[in-house]
Amino acid sequence: MISMKAFSSCEREGLYKAIFLRRDIRSNFINKEIPNEVLARILNAAHHAPSVGFSQPWNFVLIKDSSARQHVKDSFLKERERSISMLNGDKTKQKKYISLRLEGIMESAINICVTYDSTRFGPFVLGRTSIGETGLYSVCCAIQNLWLAARAEGIGVGWVSILSNEDLHEILLIPKHIRPVAYLCLGYVSEFSSKPDLEKEGWLSRMKLNEVICYERWGIHKCDSWAQFNDTIEQIKD
Numbered sequence: 440m441i442s443m444k445a446f447s448s449c450e451r452e453g454l455y456k457a458i459f460l461r462r463d464i465r466s467n468f469i470n471k472e473i474p475n476e477v478l479a480r481i482l483n484a485a486h487h488a489p490s491v492g493f494s495q496p497w498n499f500v501l502i503k504d505s506s507a508r509q510h511v512k513d514s515f516l517k518e519r520e521r522s523i524s525m526l527n528g529d530k531t532k533q534k535k536y537i538s539l540r541l542e543g544i545m546e547s548a549i550n551i552c553v554t555y556d557s558t559r560f561g562p563f564v565l566g567r568t569s570i571g572e573t574g575l576y577s578v579c580c581a582i583q584n585l586w587l588a589a590r591a592e593g594i595g596v597g598w599v600s601i602l603s604n605e606d607l608h609e610i611l612l613i614p615k616h617i618r619p620v621a622y623l624c625l626g627y628v629s630e631f632s633s634k635p636d637l638e639k640e641g642w643l644s645r646m647k648l649n650e651v652i653c654y655e656r657w658g659i660h661k662c663d664s665w666a667q668f669n670d671t672i673e674q675i676k677d
């Protein structure tokens with residue numbers, strides 16, 4: 440039973456541990472089924488995400504069938520070729536891109552397509568009247584819950600976005616008004632790396648926290664009234 444009181448320091452550490460040790464996983468999947476109750480807990484965590492107007496606009500299509508997965512993999516390969524040709528003007532980057540492992544569709548235990556239904560409890564959705572994308576943001580909150588819960592269960596998740604949504608509609612028989620948001624590959628893994636693969640491969644590295652924080656107005660990264668906080672931020676290690 441979860442206590443309704445404040446988090447103990449141990450519980451708090453557990454949450455941060457899931458956040459900092461979560462990784463996008465494309466390789467190192469091992470051949471082990473995810474027990475039903477574990478998968479159910481992960482999906483229930485996703486289903487408890489915040490959503491605009493409590494609209495809960497997500498669905499989770501669970502895919503084990505290898506022929507459907509092979510079709511999704513074909514879509515990935517096609518879209519990957521398109522991405523490679525976009526880098527024709529930068530041969531070094533193109534070579535690097537080609538060397539990257541960017542999906543684990545066939546090797547993972549299960550694939551999950553997370554979708555967005557803009558019609559759910561609509562057309563008037565409380566809070567979505569000014570910023571239409573808030574429905575999509577809600578689905579992304581569910582995906583992040585899923586990703587963190589999976590990490591806490593020792594399960595890796597890889598998000599594959601090098602795909603055609605049109606192909607996903609066709610392969611998974613998704614109705615026209617439903618939008619695929621994420622195609623995820625889940626499975627137990629032999630290891631979770633401490634750094635993102637793209638960082639290890641030299642593609643990009645994590646920005647410093649103070650580079651992404653502005654004080655009071657856009658673009659202001661230092662100001663007197665925030666000086667002490669700024670010092671604190673600068674002491675934070677990766």
Ligand SMILES: Cc1cc2nc3c(=O)[nH]c(=O)nc-3n(C[C@H](O)[C@H](O)[C@H](O)COP(=O)(O)O)c2cc1C
Binds near residue numbers: 464465542600
């Ligand atoms: C919307 C979204 C789409 C992504 N698509 C892909 C993808 O197609 N292939 C891939 O290898 N990683 C994909 N990723 C994972 C990112 O590359 C990864 O999150 C990032 O490099 C940081 O690594 P980390 O998640 O391990 O911290 C995606 C992540 C997000 C949030």
